[in-house]
Structures are given as structure tokens and as C-alpha cells.
Amino acid sequence: MNLSKRAFLYVIRKRGKSLLLILIFFIIASLVLCGLASLEAERNKSRELRGTTGAGFTIKAKERWGNSENDGSGNFSNVAETKPLSKKMIEKIMSIDGIKAYNANFPTVLAFYDEDGTPYRNDYNDVDPDSSDYPLNLFQGNSCTNTEYAAWFLNRKIALTEGRHITKSDQNTIIISDKLAKRLGLKLGDKISAVINPQEDDPYVTLTIVGLFEVLADEEDPKNSLDSMTLNDLYGGYSYNWFTDMKSMEALNKNYSDGKDSLEESCNLTDFYVNDPKNLERIMQAVQDIKGIDWDDYELIANDEVYERAGDSMSKISSLIRTLMIIIVAISMCIVTLLLTLWVRSRMHETGILLAAGITKISILLQYILEIMLLALCSIPLAYVCSRGIAGGIGRMLGETGVIVTTQHLALVCSFGIPLLIAAVLLSSIPMMRLSPKEILTKTN
Template sequence: MNLGIRAILYSARKWKKTLLVFFLLLAITTLVLSGLAIADAQEEQAEEVRGTTGASFTVERNLSTGGWSNGSGGSYSTQEFISEDMIKEIASVDGIAGYDASLIVHEDFFNEDGEALKTERYGFYSYGSYNSEYNAMFLSGRFELVEGSHITEDMENGLIISRDLADWNGLEIGDTLTGIYYPESNTPAVNMEIVGIFDIVADKDDAVNLYDNASYFDYSNYTFCSMEAAEGLLEGWGDENEGISEAYFYVSDAAQLDSVIEEVQKISSVNWNNFNITTNDEVYQNISSALSDTGTLITTLIVVITAVSMVLIILILSMSIRSRKRETGILLAVGIAKPAVILQYVLETLLIAVVAFPLAYLSSKQVAGTLGTLFGKVAENVIVTPEHFMLVAIVGGVLLVAAVLVSSISTMRLKPKQILSQME
């Protein structure tokens, strides 16, 4: 009798064992396919995080390598400031998607009636800005713009203030404030239009936020104005200690941050002994770490499920083959070669897989999304693809053949007479 027919007849006769293996393969394959779909969704999310979260680095004056001098306001560093040409050259490096710079101004603000703004604590800490969305305060997540727009290079006198400051003074988008750097010395008054309002997300008392160069100012009193407005406030002041002290550069692909910085440090026109570079990728690192941990967990679960399943299948097949010693001995005794007998066992198992694998593919399309939500994925983003099915079918088929071979070792190493002599 043809071994293929024998395999079909045996599977039908031993339908309980056949169903057991079928449902086991169906469950295993469904879980593995779902796991692969979740892993792919995880990778896509990681790619999206790299693109949307991004990262930045800050170039700032290295005061430790500069000298010190005295002026009307006390001692100040004579270290060189960051020039606009230097900013433009750094911004031209491949991988940098945007930039901003800080010209720090401690001006006073007055409303349209000439009244000083009400604040919780005295003193404003203002950033003269080219593109405020790339300022470290926003990139780090400490501030979040909630109304209006960010300052851009084409704005002459734009101003962004905190929600607290707006509420205390009844201010809104479109209102005009007058800034004066040093009223007692009759420095220029600059009118600025409020174009944006930000909320304070960070805790000022958090140790992470206590050691910047403005730690003694209240976050509510932070403002961001157009670079042109900041320069106008300082016009004629003549203080040699006023200039751009920090510049921020946004890298669209956070994974490339280190390589971009390496390229920046190769710019020969910049004396890097006079400047420090610090990375600002806390948000990306935190999210990336969480995604990596989840990815490792998913991979581990797939491996564990596959390993445990292989052990179960080998046990089931081993018990089945041992229970067929008489049949095996007779087949060998009538001249059927051992490879042919083993091939029959392989065909019996693969016949079950041929039905179980496609059904698992269909069921995993329904199950994968639900399982994906347990790992924080959107169900619609967890998709089982034909590529997943082909991978599982090929690898699964190979593993099943290996399981049959392992299960057959104890029986097939005996001769027909030995097998029959062990039967009762």
C-alpha cells in the first residue's frame, strides 16, 4: 500500500490523536504569527519614534577656557560668543533638521497702558530665538506650546509667554507688550506681539531642572522673543558680556545623533576648545528604552512558546510512535525500509500541519490585534502578513520533521525482531 495512503488512513483511524496535534499546532502557530505581527508593529513604532521624537544637541560657551573681566555689572567671562555664521555652518551639516539660539535678555515688560506686568516672582528670563520650537525648553518637554505659534526667523517682534503670565495679566494672542532691557538707563523700548502661549510641563523643583543657568528664575517668567527683538533691546547698551551663549540643533533621526555630532566637531572654522556640546535626547532614550524592553519581551515569548511547543509535540509523537511498535515491526519485517516508515510518520504530521497552518493564519488575523493591545499597540497596526505566514510555515515544517525524527530514534534504532520481541 502506498505510504501516502497509509498516512491518511492512520490519521483518520487515530482521529483523537490527530485532533490533539491539530489543535496544538493551531494554537502554537496562531500565537507565533501574532507575536511576529506585534514585533513588526513594535519595529514600526520604534522607527516612528526616531522620526517624530528626534533629539538635539546644544552648543554653548566653554567658560572654563575663557578669561574673566570686570564691568559695570560685575565680573563676566571674556570667552567668545557663538556667531551667526557659526550657527549657519553647523546647521548645514547633513541630518540637522532645524536650529535655534539663545540671546539671553532680562528685560521688564509693560502692557499697552504702560503698567508693569504682574508676576509671582520678580524678573523675566527671556530667550532671543530664531526658531523657538527647537529651543531646549520645548525639545526637552519642559514647556509645551498650547496656543498660537512658535517664533520663526521671519518674525520681527514675536513673543511667547507662559499661561500663568497671561492669566495674571489678562493677556491673549495678538496683544502687544513693550520690553525694556534697562529702564533706568533709557535703553530702547521694543514693542512685541504675543504670538504663542506655553504651559509648564516640568516640575521646577525636580533636581533634573535645578542646575541650568536660570534656575533661580520662575518658569512662569520665562519668555521667548524674536532674535531681532532681543537685539533691539540690547542696542546701544554696549555691554561686552551680551551675545548668543547657546545654540540648539535638532536632529530628525535620534539614532543618528552621535554621528551628526561627530561631523559637527570636524568643522575646522570653529575653535572647539571654546565651546561645549551636550546631547538632549532624554525623551527619545526613555521611549526607546521602553520600546526595546517590550521588543525583548515579545521575542522572548515567541522563543519560549516555540520551545515549549516543540517539547510537547515531541512527547506526543514519541508516545504515539512507541504505541505503534507492533505496526512498525511488521512493516520492517515485510521489507519496508526504515526511511520509508519514518517518511510515513512525517507525512502524517505534515498532513495535519497543512490544515492547521492556513487556519492559524486566518485566526491570527483576528487574534493579533487583541494581543497587541496588551503590549500597548493599536490593534489596527498589528497586521499578520503573508510573509509572516511563509516564514512560520517553512520554519514550522522543518521543526515538525525534526520532531518526528527525534521521536523515532528510540524505536528505529532497534531491529524488527527486537521490536516484535518487546510486544506482549
């Protein structure tokens, strides 16, 4: 009788033991397949997260104080000098692989009026208008090339709730907070008249509200104090700030342009957005290696707060799944090896007869391996079919839609599982293989 026939007949004859091993193999394969599907779903979610967290970096021109300016009356004041980022610098930085977009920021203070010329009061400091010479309709904010990539939006300190973001092609547009809109009695589509200095011959520009944002940051927390993107907190916190387009600011800034054709040439703060936060460190190093940029004049600041928080959580989940899978496989291997060892011991009489019939130990060992392969052939495909439904249920329970068992997962289980089963057979057969034919025959008596 040949080896294949002996293996098949033994599996059929020992139905109880065969069904037990099929059940064990089925449970192990199902658990591993569901684990692989869950791990794949976490990786896909992490990959998607990396593309939407808005991680990037900011380049800020350093302020150098100490220069004096005469105001015409004999009084001198300190002036901060900076070297704004040039268009050529921005083009060099954008040429680096992995950088998706940028947003130039130009912070300033504007006086706001309604369409009838009535000032909109900034009530942040709750100053009595009758007891103060200080203008009460001043609001600070930023002109941007693309607000979608502004640091506050990327870091989830604020989030757009209505309307849309401002882009480079926009003109006469503004975004304000929902709280400020409520205080001023404004809504999406309303107009605000703005000017830099109403006491000078500065131009007025009418801005249409195209978006409203909500403040997500805890403004009472010191770590969320207004950062270098703003001038100071004199005019209010996040909810008192605004965003407008560069073209509008160029019109407002007409008397202060210093002959520059584009306001972007005067920006001391520019945010850059990367495709994948995993590459942020490499990209920032590549930026620092650009020739022609004197980094004594600029600061390079990473903006990956959201990704770090979310990525850490995702990493822990993935590590937990991998750890559980390793534990499951390790325990399963121990159980299978133990069962096979008991199985081999119970077959000493059969082994002795086969040896007496002239069948070699290697042939007997190959029979054992073939028997296990037949049982695996029954259990693993069945586990694949059942685990597809189980994985879907796990995904729905966890609120995940991407937990799907695929043929790639099945191939992975087979490519690793079959060698492990063969190793278990070999390990469990060591005691039998170490005995001589005579000792085996003696033990069967």
C-alpha cells in the same frame, strides 16, 4: 502503496490523534503570530517615538572669566568672554547626515509694558515696590530661530498648549507661559511692549503673543533648576520665562550689536535636533570630528532625556514579548516532541509490518514527516485567519491600533515552524531508528 497515500490514509484513520495535533499546532501558531504582531507594533511605536521625542544635542560656548572692564569711574569688574557659534560652524554641523534642524538661543532680560506704557510687574520675589529701587518689570527669556526645537520643549520641561511655535521667518512675536499670562491678565493675540534698558535710548518693540506654554517640570525638584539656557533664577522659574523671534531681538538689541549683521552670530547656545535618537552618539562624534572647531571653547551636551525614559520602557516591553515567545516555542517543542515520541512507540507494530514488506526506515521516516506537514497545513492557515481577530482584540485591550497579523508574520512562522516540526519528528524517531528491523519485529510480537 506509495508514501503520500500511506501518510494521508494514516492521518484520516487516526482522527483523534490528528485532531489533537492540529489543535496543538493551531494554538502554538496563533500565539506566535499574535506575539510577532505585538512585537512589530512595539517596534513601529518605538520608531515613531524616536521621531517625535526631539532628541538632539546642544553646543554651548564656554565662559572664560578674568578679564577686567572699567566702568568709567575707576571700578573694574570681571567679564566673561565667549566665542559665539558662527554661521559657518552651524552650516558645517547641519551638513552632517541625520541632523534635522537647529535652534539658536540668545538669552537676555527685557522690561515688559502694556500698550499704554504701564509696567508689567514680575512678582516672583514678591518685592514691595515702594521699598526697592530694583526694576520690578524685568523678565528673562530667549530669542530663538525655531522654538519647536528649543531644549525645554524637546525635553518636555514645557509644552505648547495654545497657539503656535515661533519660526525663523517670524517677527514681533512672543510665547509666554499660561501661568504668566494669567498673572498679567494676558491672552493669545494680546500685545506686549518690550525694551532692554528703558533708562537708555533703547528701542521699544511691540510683541504679539502667538503661543502659550504650560510647565511640565516639577519646579520644586532641584534637578529641574533653571539650566544654562537662562541667565539665572533671579527673575523666576520656567513659568516666568518667554521666547521671542530673532528679528525682534535684533531690533531690541540694536545698541548692543557690535556691528554684527545677524544676532545668530552672537549666540552662545544652539540646540540641534536629530532624526533618530539611536544615531545620536554617532552624530555627536561626527560633530566633534569637524575640522576647524576648537572644542576647548565649546561644550557638547546630549539632549535625550525624553527618549531615554520612554525608550527604556519600550525596550522592556519588547524584551518581555520576545522572552514570552521564546518560552512558548520552547515549551511547545517539548510537548510536540513528547507526543510524537509516544506516537512513534505506539506504531511499532505498523513499522515492523512496513519493514517486513521491504519499505526502508528512511521511507517510513519521510512518511512521519509528511503526516506532520499535512496536519500543519490544516492548522497554520486556520491559525492565521483566527489570530488576525485575536491580535486586533489584544491591540484594543492594550490601547494599540497597530497590532496586525500580516502575511509576512505567516511566512516567518512557516519558515521557522516547519523546520522545528521536522526536527521534532526526527528527535522523536531516534529510538525507532536505532533499532534493527529484527529488534523492531521482536518488539511487535
